[in-house]
Amino acid sequence: MDAPAISTPAIDVSGLEKRFGEITAVGGIDFIVARGGVTALLGGNGAGKTTTISMLLGLLLPSAGAIRILGEDMLRHRHRVLPRLNFSSPYVDLPHRLTVRQNLKVYGKLYGVDRLGERIEELGRDLDVAPFLDRPTGQLSAGQKTRVALAKALINRPEVLLLDEPTASLDPDTADWVRGWLQRYQRRVGATILLASHNMGEVERLADEVLMMRTGRIVDRGTPQALVAKYGRDNLEQVFLDIARGEGRAAELAPLEAAQ
Amino acid sequence: MSSLDIVVRSNPRFSLGRVAALVLRHAYILRSSLPRLLELAYWPTVQMVMWGFMSQFLAQQTSYVAQAFGVLLSAVLLWDVLFRGQLGLSISFLEEIWSRNLGHLFVSPLRPAEMATALMTMSLIRTLIGIVPASLLALWFFGFSVYSLGLYLAGFFFGLIAFGWAIGLAVSGLVMRYGMAMESLAWGVIFALMPIAAVYYPVSVLPTWLQYIAWALPPAHVFEGMRSIMVHGVARPDLLASTFALDALYLGLGFLAWLGLFRGARQRGRLLQSGE
Numbered sequence: 013m014d015a016p017a018i019s020t021p022a023i024d025v026s027g028l029e030k031r032f033g034e035i036t037a038v039g040g041i042d043f044i045v046a047r048g049g050v051t052a053l054l055g056g057n058g059a060g061k062t063t064t065i066s067m068l069l070g071l072l073l074p075s076a077g078a079i080r081i082l083g084e085d086m087l088r089h090r091h092r093v094l095p096r097l098n099f100s101s102p103y104v105d106l107p108h109r110l111t112v113r114q115n116l117k118v119y120g121k122l123y124g125v126d127r128l129g130e131r132i133e134e135l136g137r138d139l140d141v142a143p144f145l146d147r148p149t150g151q152l153s154a155g156q157k158t159r160v161a162l163a164k165a166l167i168n169r170p171e172v173l174l175l176d177e178p179t180a181s182l183d184p185d186t187a188d189w190v191r192g193w194l195q196r197y198q199r200r201v202g203a204t205i206l207l208a209s210h211n212m213g214e215v216e217r218l219a220d221e222v223l224m225m226r227t228g229r230i231v232d233r234g235t236p237q238a239l240v241a242k243y244g245r246d247n248l249e250q251v252f253l254d255i256a257r258g259e260g261r262a263a264e265l266a267p268l269e270a271a272q
Numbered sequence: 273m274s275s276l277d278i279v280v281r282s283n284p285r286f287s288l289g290r291v292a293a294l295v296l297r298h299a300y301i302l303r304s305s306l307p308r309l310l311e312l313a314y315w316p317t318v319q320m321v322m323w324g325f326m327s328q329f330l331a332q333q334t335s336y337v338a339q340a341f342g343v344l345l346s347a348v349l350l351w352d353v354l355f356r357g358q359l360g361l362s363i364s365f366l367e368e369i370w371s372r373n374l375g376h377l378f379v380s381p382l383r384p385a386e387m388a389t390a391l392m393t394m395s396l397i398r399t400l401i402g403i404v405p406a407s408l409l410a411l412w413f414f415g416f417s418v419y420s421l422g423l424y425l426a427g428f429f430f431g432l433i434a435f436g437w438a439i440g441l442a443v444s445g446l447v448m449r450y451g452m453a454m455e456s457l458a459w460g461v462i463f464a465l466m467p468i469a470a471v472y473y474p475v476s477v478l479p480t481w482l483q484y485i486a487w488a489l490p491p492a493h494v495f496e497g498m499r500s501i502m503v504h505g506v507a508r509p510d511l512l513a514s515t516f517a518l519d520a521l522y523l524g525l526g527f528l529a530w531l532g533l534f535r536g537a538r539q540r541g542r543l544l545q546s547g548e
């Protein structure tokens with residue numbers, strides 16, 4: 013099988029929808045993430061960010077729509093692309109009784125990583141997890157667990173990395189360290205990152221493009237700077253609040269966008 | 273050009289390496305906990321001792337047990353193969369739920385058939401850890417060797433453990449689809465079959481309509497085959513053949529149920545919500 017062309021978008025989503033009975037969690041969204049870019053899904057609780065990421069990963073089946081990652085149809089051939097992506101989410105854990113090294117070894121073998129021992133040592137140094145590689149994962153602090161989750165997410169050198177709230181529940185210092193590290197990693201290897209967050213600082217710092225979500229829909233999109241300018245605000249947090257509350261420029265734009 | 277641009281990784285439809293990776297994950301847990309290892313052998317050993325003394329007593333009272341002293345002990349051991357086989361698979365799966373690890377596993381290249389194979393392998397390991405010490409204890413304590421059944425013992429063992437796997441797969445699927453409310457099935461569901469499994473008495477004891485149901489399940493064939501050897505000294509390859517034919521059917525159904533329930537779990541977003 014030939015590899016899809018490099019020019020193919022890393023992620024191509026069209027008409028993606030998820031309903032749970034009468035409730036629409038994601039209501040027909042479309043977006044494209046270019047290769048090598050960082051795109052953020054930004055929205056409040058219940059906006060549909062985690063549902064969207066879960067559908068991209070194949071953990072949740074959509075009610076309608078199509079998902080292509082690295083050119084592959086994720087609903088029909090997800091196993092073709094799974095070795096080339098990875099993820100991190102606060103909603104899943106690594107087995108607590110296994111040491112960090114054991115967890116990384118298990119996942120390295122699942123992903124078929126060559127020279128796994130070297131890879132684990134390399135990640136240990138890069139992510140500063142080497143000092144606790146042989147400690148049970150359940151005994152680590154929240155910050156240490158986040159770094160271990162990142163190490164697991166990077167074990168297979170993924171081309172596409174999906175991160176759901178990567179700095180949730182971290183103190184500001186550790187969160188800043190994680191953001192800096194992600195930024196350096198993305199620039200170094202050119203991976204595509206899609207992250208879901210409701211942390212404005214994080215999104216402003218990391219993302220090339222922002223998809224603003226509210227009640228399961230993408231209500232606006234653009235670079236952080238363009239969105240700030242469009243809504244006539246000082247920063248992304250104010251834009252977010254306008255959109256979440258339907259106030260300010262968001263209230264003026266909404267009828268226009270609905271008409272379009 | 274970045275270092276990731278032209279990476280194309282192969283992903284075979286079935287990888288023994290991935291099966292081994294998941295077995296390794298469970299082996300790490302077993303290896304790190306002596307109480308867990310001891311717990312696996314605890315109940316089979318207690319049962320063996322109790323039924324050993326019971327057999328000694330009954331051998332003095334009834335000609336049936338006197339004629340074939342080990343028939344009850346063999347039944348106890350083989351029933352435990354079925355029970356431990358099902359429980360071993362279900363517990364290995366529940367470990368993933370308890371540790372909220374399912375999301376990671378199902379986003380990795382691991383395929384459902386590989387996961388099922390790894391769970392069956394773990395069940396085999398757990399069952400052997402539980403049963404072998406008890407069988408050796410029976411030899412030492414009561415002078416009875418279940419290994420006197422010869423090659424048929426291997427047939428009975430795999431005939432029962434395969435049926436245990438079929439039930440374990442269905443139970444795991446129910447837990448995945450409906451959540452932890454189904455967890456108690458892992459411990460209890462197999463005992464619903466015990467009255468019609470003909471463990472301690474022949475199928476002919478059952479009412480006629482229930483005999484049809486009993487013969488539709490592999491355990492009755494195994495236990496009748498065991499009694500035929502131990503009580504009458506007659507090996508019954510036909511019963512072993514029907515056991516394996518039924519096992520193939522139930523394993524297929526168990527795996528299909530597991531796949532269907534996995535799909536149901538994906539439709540309802542259960543894989544990210546799993547855990548206590």
